[in-house]
Amino acid sequence: MTTSAEPRVERRRSVRRSGAAVARPGFAWAAPATLFFLLFAVVPLILVAVLSFTNWDGLSSPQYAGLDNWKALIHDHVMIQSLWLSVLITVLGVVVQTPLSILLGVWAAGKQRNRAILSAIYFIPLLLSATAISILWRALLDPNFGVPSQAKWLFGDGNLFGHQTSAIGVLVFVGAWQYTPFHTLIYQGATRAIPPVLYQAAEIDGAGTIRQFFSITLPQLRTTMITSMILMVVGGLTTFDTVLILTQGGPGTDTTISAYYMYEQAFKSFDFGGGSAIALVLVIIATIISLIVVKVSGYDKMRSSTEGL
Amino acid sequence: MKKRWLPRAVAGSVVLALGLTLAACGGGSSSSSGSGSFTVLVYGDASNKVEKQIVDTFNKTSKVKAKLQTIPGADYQTKLQTLINTKQAPDVFFNWGGGSIAPFVKAGLLLPLDDMIAKDPGLKSNFLPSVFNGAVVDGKSYGIPMRGTQPVMLFNNKKVLADNGLTAPKTWDDLLNAVKVLKAKHVTPIALGGGDQWPTLMWYEYMYDRIAGPGLFEKAMGGDKSAWDSADSRAALAKLKELIDAGAFGTNYDSVKYTDGGSVALVAQSKAAFELMGSWYYSQQQQDNPDFAKSGLGYSSFPTVDGGKGDPTDIVGNTNNYYSVLKKTKYADAIAQFLKLQYSDEFVKAHMAIGNLPTTTSTVNFLGTAAIPDYAKFQFELVKAAPSFQLSWDQAYPQTASEAMHTAVQQFFDGKLDADGFIKAMQALPTS
Numbered sequence: 013m014t015t016s017a018e019p020r021v022e023r024r025r026s027v028r029r030s031g032a033a034v035a036r037p038g039f040a041w042a043a044p045a046t047l048f049f050l051l052f053a054v055v056p057l058i059l060v061a062v063l064s065f066t067n068w069d070g071l072s073s074p075q076y077a078g079l080d081n082w083k084a085l086i087h088d089h090v091m092i093q094s095l096w097l098s099v100l101i102t103v104l105g106v107v108v109q110t111p112l113s114i115l116l117g118v119w120a121a122g123k124q125r126n127r128a129i130l131s132a133i134y135f136i137p138l139l140l141s142a143t144a145i146s147i148l149w150r151a152l153l154d155p156n157f158g159v160p161s162q163a164k165w166l167f168g169d170g171n172l173f174g175h176q177t178s179a180i181g182v183l184v185f186v187g188a189w190q191y192t193p194f195h196t197l198i199y200q201g202a203t204r205a206i207p208p209v210l211y212q213a214a215e216i217d218g219a220g221t222i223r224q225f226f227s228i229t230l231p232q233l234r235t236t237m238i239t240s241m242i243l244m245v246v247g248g249l250t251t252f253d254t255v256l257i258l259t260q261g262g263p264g265t266d267t268t269i270s271a272y273y274m275y276e277q278a279f280k281s282f283d284f285g286g287g288s289a290i291a292l293v294l295v296i297i298a299t300i301i302s303l304i305v306v307k308v309s310g311y312d313k314m315r316s317s318t319e320g321l
Numbered sequence: 322m323k324k325r326w327l328p329r330a331v332a333g334s335v336v337l338a339l340g341l342t343l344a345a346c347g348g349g350s351s352s353s354s355g356s357g358s359f360t361v362l363v364y365g366d367a368s369n370k371v372e373k374q375i376v377d378t379f380n381k382t383s384k385v386k387a388k389l390q391t392i393p394g395a396d397y398q399t400k401l402q403t404l405i406n407t408k409q410a411p412d413v414f415f416n417w418g419g420g421s422i423a424p425f426v427k428a429g430l431l432l433p434l435d436d437m438i439a440k441d442p443g444l445k446s447n448f449l450p451s452v453f454n455g456a457v458v459d460g461k462s463y464g465i466p467m468r469g470t471q472p473v474m475l476f477n478n479k480k481v482l483a484d485n486g487l488t489a490p491k492t493w494d495d496l497l498n499a500v501k502v503l504k505a506k507h508v509t510p511i512a513l514g515g516g517d518q519w520p521t522l523m524w525y526e527y528m529y530d531r532i533a534g535p536g537l538f539e540k541a542m543g544g545d546k547s548a549w550d551s552a553d554s555r556a557a558l559a560k561l562k563e564l565i566d567a568g569a570f571g572t573n574y575d576s577v578k579y580t581d582g583g584s585v586a587l588v589a590q591s592k593a594a595f596e597l598m599g600s601w602y603y604s605q606q607q608q609d610n611p612d613f614a615k616s617g618l619g620y621s622s623f624p625t626v627d628g629g630k631g632d633p634t635d636i637v638g639n640t641n642n643y644y645s646v647l648k649k650t651k652y653a654d655a656i657a658q659f660l661k662l663q664y665s666d667e668f669v670k671a672h673m674a675i676g677n678l679p680t681t682t683s684t685v686n687f688l689g690t691a692a693i694p695d696y697a698k699f700q701f702e703l704v705k706a707a708p709s710f711q712l713s714w715d716q717a718y719p720q721t722a723s724e725a726m727h728t729a730v731q732q733f734f735d736g737k738l739d740a741d742g743f744i745k746a747m748q749a750l751p752t753s
Contacts (some may be wrong), residue, residue, distance in 0.1 A: 021680065069721075071406050071428035154583055155573040156592060174575030174735065210706055263575045264732040279399050281721045282424075 057295065063288035070282055076104050081289040090265050090273060091290065095297070097180075098269040102248025104184045105191075106241055113192050113240070116228055117199025131200075138193040147259035149186050176266035179259050183267060184253050191247060195240045202236035203229060238309040245305065249298055358386040359647055359652040361659075362401065362411035364642070365391035367604040368468055373673040375662050385655035387413075394579050395517070398720065405430060405647070412650040413659070417454035417716045418464050418643045424720065425645070426458045432646040433461040437657045444657075449662035450711075452680040456643040462742065464643025465660045469677035470704050471599040471639040479619040481508060481594045491619035493531075496624050503594050509571040514579030517726035521574075521734055523597050524561060526637040526714055531626040532557040535635060535709040542717060546748040552655035553630070558733070558740045565734055569652075575735065580619050582609055589613040597623070599638050603676035607692070607712060620696065622703060636703060637711040641680055654657045673697060675715070678704070722750040 064081055066074035071145025085091050120131045137145065152158045155170030164170075172178045210228050219227065252271045255261060261268035261276060268276070270290060330727040363372050369391055372500065376389045390411065394402050398421070405425060406469055416422050425431050430695070438444045445453055456464025477489055482499075485506055490496040514520040529537055539676050541548040548554065564570075571593075577583045587593040589610040596602065606614040607687035625633035646656055662668055664681045672679045673691040678700045691697030706712065715723045729746035732738040738746065 069424060070402060071424055071430065150581070153576070154581075155576045156583065156587055169572045171573035171576050174573060260516070262518070262728075262731060264737055265737055267483050276724055279403060281724050282402055283721060 040042045045184070057156055059314060060291050063284055064292055066258040066285045068284040070284055073287070077285060084286065085289050085293070090184070090268060091270070091293075093265065094268050094270040094273045095293075096265065098249055098251075098271070101180065101187075101251060101269060102245055104180070104210045105187050105251075106244045108188045109185055109192050109195055109244060110237070110241065112188065113195035114155050114230075114233065114237075116192065116196040118203050118225065120196060120200040121203035123226045135193045135197065137190050138197075140190075142190060142253040143257060145186060145190050146254045149182070149189075150258055151280045153182065173259055174263050176263070179263065182258060185253065186258065187248075190254075191244070195244070197237060197262075198240050199233060202233050238305075242302070242305055245301060246298070249301070348542075356384045356387050357652060359412035359650060359656060359659075359697060360388045360390055361413045361644075362390045362392065363415040363704055364397045365393040366601065367608040368601065368672075368675065368677060371468075371668070371675060371677075374671055375668055378667060379451045379659050379662055383655060383658060387655075387659055397752045402720065408649055410649075412652060413644050413646050413656055414468065416456075416464065416643055416645055417639055417712075418641065419429075419458075419712060419716050420719060422456065422463055422643075422645055423458055426463060430648055430654065431463050432648045432650065433463060434465065434646065434660075435462055437653070438462060441657065441661065443664065444660060447681050447683065449682065451543050452641045455640045455712075456645070464645045465663055466641045466680050467644045467663050468642040469600070469672055469679045470641050470700070470710075471677075472636040472700060472703055472707075472710070473597060473599050473603055473623070473638040473667040474602075474620050474700075474703070475529065475595055475597050475623055476588065476602050477595050477619040478588050478591055478593070478613075479617050481591050484620065487594075489619060490624045493624050493626045496569075497567060499594065500564070500567050504568050508591075509593040510569045510595060511571075512577070512587040512596040513570045513574040514577050514584040514670070514735065515570070515574035515731065516578040516583075517580050518731050519713070520579050520584070520699075520729065521599065522714060523599075523637065525557070525730060526563075526711060527597070528557045528561050529554070529621045530624075530631045530635050530637060530709070530711055531623070531629040531633070532560065532631060533710055534647070538711065538714065538717075541747070542752055544752050549744045549747045554744065555740055558743060561733075562740075565736075570734075575731065585609055589617070593746065600676070600678065603693075603696060607676060615693075620699065624691070634703075634706050634707050635709045635711070636707045638713065639716065640710055640712055645710070714719040719753060720750060722752075 022176050046112045063074060065077060065079070067080070068074035102214065116134070120127060120134075139150075153160060153170075153172050155161060155167075155172070158170075160167035160170030160172065172182050206229065210232070211224055214224050214228055250271055251269060255267060255269055255272045256275070259267045261272050271294065274290040274294065277283050277290060322554075332356075344639070353741050361372070361376065363369065369389075372389055372391075376387045378396075380386050380736075401414060402424075404427070405414075410430075422431065434444070444465055446463070452466050452470060454460070456462065456466075474488070481503070482488060483489075485502050485508075487499050487502060490499055492586065503510040533556075537553055571746070576588070579585065584593070584596055584607055585602075587611065588596050589606060603614060603618065603620075606618055622636070644660060646653070646660075649655060664683070666683065666687075667688050669679045669681055669683055670690055673684075673687050676692050676696060678684065678697055684701065688694060688697045688701060711717075715726055718726060725746065729738060729743055732746075733743040
């Protein structure tokens with residue numbers, strides 16, 4: 013590259029120089045993003061807030077209903093249950109996916125034989141849409157024609173979608189199957205960024221592989237874990253497509269998580285007012301959770317973990 | 322500095338172009354030439370091949386073209402109601418008449434078809450009056466019957482019954498006995514797509530009709546919620562419970578669906594003996610398992626129940642499907658011509674060939690040309706003889722009630738709700 017014509021290099025330099033002259037990026041740089049954010053996040057949010065005080069079936073014009081939707085929501089046991097279910101599925105998701113993706117990520121960061129090929133195969137679920145994955149698993153878990161019919165010792169009568177525990181288990185499993193590769197990717201990158209000096213020093217001190225993993229790798233991955241967990245929490249709270257296709261909130265309302273309940277109220281019962289109220293509750297809860305996570309993790313004043321090296 | 326504008330201008334115009342393309346995608350199908358076209362939206366299932374054929378026939382002669390769109394079964398009503406008041410709304414759409422179009426009529430979205438009928442009285446006179454009236458709202462006609470009448474029947478696998486020395490059950494006790502025999506042989510007695518919830522509802526509809534007659538549901542629909550708490554209601558629930566506890570549906574029915582072909586395959590592959598389903602079941606089996614549909618599929622009406630007040634010849638199901646027209650369509654004249662095809666001989670024959678039973682007055686002449694003439698005759702007699710044809714509960718109730726109704730129906734089958742809980746849930750449903 014550097015052997016090419018002199019003038020081009022000249023020009024590039026001049027461009028860079030004039031860019032540097034702008035000093036701090038002004039508001040103009042943020043304008044496109046701000047505009048999109050206003051248009052696609054803030055405006056709909058305001059509309060939803062307004063709708064939550066109306067009765068609207070999506071056909072005629074909305075009727076002002078005062079606090080009716082909110083009063084109904086407070087006494088709605090399905091709504092309260094759905095919040096717990098959302099939290100449960102999120103927590104289970106984090107608990108299942110974190111250890112798996114750390115182990116896989118650390119493994120994938122190494123230099124073993126066939127590692128690249130195996131990793132590539134393992135990342136495939138990440139490329140599929142959640143809908144396709146859910147349809148696939150729904151078919152695979154059919155009690156009469158799917159895997160359960162061939163493995164009765166494990167699945168019994170195969171009524172996976174007929175009990176709350178097994179239905180939640182399926183949701184968590186499919187979620188993990190889909191998203192673990194993504195978090196593995198994050199951990200792989202982070203592991204590779206750990207300075208090799210640390211391991212060399214540990215080896216001299218006589219630390220084995222397991223000791224190295226717990227004393228160097230894990231502490232060095234701390235900030236990555238927080239990033240990954242925040243993504244898992246956000247993903248868990250907004251789980252929707254897997255529920256829609258795999259369980260439809262059933263049996264009964266046993267897997268009706270908040271995001272699905274919102275959809276059900278708005279687009280199946282055509283009560284857009286009630287649906288909007290649920291949506292607002294979700295927004296508020298998600299905001300509170302992310303504030304807590306940021307505070308607790310120190311994400312806002314996070315320091316580099318390679319400090320002092 | 323001047324040169325820096327070029328990449329920006331390029332980037333800007335690319336963004337703009339992308340935006341315009343997207344906008345164009347959303348804009349839909351406004352007419353490009355003078356002739357134009359209108360869209361026909363139907364429920365996506367095995368009957369679509371007839372709709373396709375009729376649209377093709379229409380397009381051969383008409384300048385204004387019809388375009389067929391389908392929405393897969395389970396999501397039809399949801400998507401329809403979401404788009405019907407938007408620019409993307411279809412001109413003509415499939416529905417179940419009565420309660421399913423009432424909200425649209427109330428919102429002033431539908432075109433009363435009385436003018437069309439005045440010009441071509443055949444649009445009314447060629448259909449059975451009781452069926453045509455299913456889409457009359459507040460004295461005005463809003464739908465022309467399409468497809469066929471869809472009574473719910475008890476289908477069976479003939480071979481499984483024969484192998485176990487059974488026949489199609491005539492009485493409730495026959496059914497209970499069949500359940501006992503089949504269970505001992507490790508065959509699921511009755512296939513049920515419980516995951517879809519509405520197939521489960523059919524058992525309630527028949528049970529309530531056999532025990533209490535059609536009056537109980539009419540009373541409840543009319544707003545008298547005490548009907549759900551009556552002795553008849555409790556008796557019907559007790560009978561259902563008896564059947565469930567006898568193991569009639571196996572244990573994993575909640576993980577089985579009708580809409581993904583699960584329960585259909587159970588019967589076709591002799592893993593289950595019975596399935597309670599609408600008459601469209603025949604065309605579904607014909608599509609999924611043609612050989613079984615031809616020779617192995619048996620059917621009978623719902624068994625009689627001793628001591629019940631309901632007429633044993635009563636039926637439940639979908640009275641018919643209808644085409645309704647949107648008020649804002651620009652092609653009312655062409656649509657009138659299109660609707661005429663819904664009573665043509667070609668239409669009747671094509672539906673007969675896939676096992677549907679159209680409700681034109683000419684149907685009786687074509688019974689012999691049906692895919693299985695006996696099946697067509699059986700259905701025809703069933704509908705003709707029935708003193709009451711109860712519309713599916715989830716279609717009769719307003720759409721706002723259907724989720725809660727389906728949940729209650731599933732939970733009572735699972736034992737999660739007892740009779741009291743079910744009654745309470747039904748009483749909580751909005752009736753208007």
